[in-house]
Amino acid sequence: MQALPIAHDISLQQFNTFGIPARARRYLRVEDPAQLQALAADPALAALPRLVLGGGSNLLITRDEVELLVLHMALMGKEIVGETADAVLVRGRAGENWHEFVQFTLAQGLGGLENMSLIPGTVGASPIQNIGAYGAEVKDLFHSLTAFDFTTGATRTMSAADCRFAYRDSVFKHEDGRQLAVLDVTFALPKAWTPNLRYAELARELEAEGIAAPQPRQVADAVIAIRRRKLPDPAEIGNAGSFFKNPVVSGEHCARLLEQWPNLVHHLQPDGTEKLAAGWLIDQCGWKGKALGRAGVYPKQALVLVNNGGASGAEVLALARAIQADVRERFGVLLEPEPVMV
Numbered sequence: 001m002q003a004l005p006i007a008h009d010i011s012l013q014q015f016n017t018f019g020i021p022a023r024a025r026r027y028l029r030v031e032d033p034a035q036l037q038a039l040a041a042d043p044a045l046a047a048l049p050r051l052v053l054g055g056g057s058n059l060l061i062t063r064d065e066v067e068l069l070v071l072h073m074a075l076m077g078k079e080i081v082g083e084t085a086d087a088v089l090v091r092g093r094a095g096e097n098w099h100e101f102v103q104f105t106l107a108q109g110l111g112g113l114e115n116m117s118l119i120p121g122t123v124g125a126s127p128i129q130n131i132g133a134y135g136a137e138v139k140d141l142f143h144s145l146t147a148f149d150f151t152t153g154a155t156r157t158m159s160a161a162d163c164r165f166a167y168r169d170s171v172f173k174h175e176d177g178r179q180l181a182v183l184d185v186t187f188a189l190p191k192a193w194t195p196n197l198r199y200a201e202l203a204r205e206l207e208a209e210g211i212a213a214p215q216p217r218q219v220a221d222a223v224i225a226i227r228r229r230k231l232p233d234p235a236e237i238g239n240a241g242s243f244f245k246n247p248v249v250s251g252e253h254c255a256r257l258l259e260q261w262p263n264l265v266h267h268l269q270p271d272g273t274e275k276l277a278a279g280w281l282i283d284q285c286g287w288k289g290k291a292l293g294r295a296g297v298y299p300k301q302a303l304v305l306v307n308n309g310g311a312s313g314a315e316v317l318a319l320a321r322a323i324q325a326d327v328r329e330r331f332g333v334l335l336e337p338e339p340v341m342v
Contacts, residue, residue: 004028004038004045012066016056017120019238020313022063024070031074031095033148033155033183040153045069050150051342052181054094054125057240060339062313068342073124075183078104087188089143094124094182098131102220111193111216112141115202117223120234120241124182128172129338130165134223135198139165143188147180155183168245168338195219201226230301238307239298243320244278244335257331278327278335279303285326295319317341 010027013019026048030036039045051068053059075093078101082089088110092101098121102113115136125131126138127145142160149156164171171177195214197203205222206214214222232239249257254274257264261284265277282288282302289299294311296319298304305316324335 004035004042006045006069010070012056012061012070015053015072016059016061016240017234017238018056018060018240018307018311018313018316019234020061020307020311020316022061022066022313024066024068026069027072028069029072029074030181031076033075036071036148036150036181037153039071040148040150046150054122055097055120057120057234058125058129058339060240060313060316060337060341062317062341064312066342071181073122073181075124077184078123080108081186083191084188086192087143087190089186089188091184091186092123093184094122096123097121098123098126105187105189106217106220110189111195111219112189113187114216114220115196115223117220118227123185127163127165127182127185128170129168130170132168133227134202135196137165137167139163141187141189143186145185146183148183150179150181167248231304232298232300232306237298238311239304240339242278242303242338243305244282244303244323245338246275246278247281247333247335248273248275249333250274253332276333281327281331281333281335282323285323285330287323287326292319292322297323 007027008025010024012024013021028035048069051066051070053070053072074095076095078092078096080088081091090105090110099118101123102117105113115134116131119131119133127142130138132138139160145158146155147158172180193216202222205226206218211218231241248269251272251274254266265280267275269275279302287297288302290297291308293315294308295315296306296308298306305319307316320337327333327335
């Protein structure tokens with residue numbers, strides 16, 4: 001117990017990008033894996049329900065007081081750790097800021113992560129959500145990670161197969177992965193890099209800049225410019241980025257929707273299903289720029305819910321549920337929230 005500086009009644013407002021003014025009954029800033037080993041070895045502490053917290057950018061706190069033991073992952077460090085025949089291996093510890101880690105890789109002359117520039121959050125959280133943007137996902141560059149297993153009190157190395165990556169999903173979001181805390185993540189960045197310009201918006205941005213053969217840094221700059229135009233800065237307006245996943249429907253369902261809404265934004269998937277643009281669906285229901293209480297929908301991007309000032313988690317949740325109900329009634333599609341709700 002003496003080795004673990006557990007704090008009590010700590011405000012979590014600065015630790016979640018929505019800026020929800022909740023408090024944690026118990027809080028531990030984790031700066032060394034040995035702290036997790038000590039926690040797992042203490043029967044009373046090990047029995048407590050836990051919330052593993054990174055940057056708080058994929059979190060909605062819906063209550064005033066969080067009863068869980070909050071483990072704030074603050075392990076720091078980033079470095080090149082080796083190479084394979086085709087890639088350079090770069091490792092970031094769990095507490096590193098994701099965008100700063102991407103910038104670090106670019107400074108080493110390494111491409112691969114640039115399409116995911118400016119995504120808020122930490123390196124440790126990136127595989128949990130299998131974050132992605134502009135045609136790239138963590139799973140595409142993932143090599144391995146180290147996780148602490150609370151059931152055994154030991155660390156383990158996990159491969160991509162172990163992580164069971166899917167769209168905005170991984171083993172860590174399911175029951176058999178909830179006893180794991182990510183300590184560090186290693187990425188395999190290609191030696192033979194080629195730009196990923198599958199998203200037309202990104203290609204147009206580079207074309208407008210007169211860049212025909214972009215380098216990784218130029219792609220990153222284009223992504224940053226687009227995101228800054230479209231998305232609010234959490235430091236200025238509380239938000240958790242995209243609040244809903246883009247729903248995937250059957251080809252038949254998509255065809256029926258296209259008969260009524262020919263401008264429906266959809267993307268054919270390899271298995272014949274169709275991924276719809278959640279932001280488009282929300283916009284068609286008239287929610288862009290609207291508010292319920294102190295929570296609202298960002299005027300420039302209907303996929304982003306915002307704290308307009310002083311909103312509670314309950315208000316944001318009520319807004320999300322109202323949007324879900326409207327989209328389901330109009331399109332027969334259930335929107336699934338991205339953030340973890342506590």
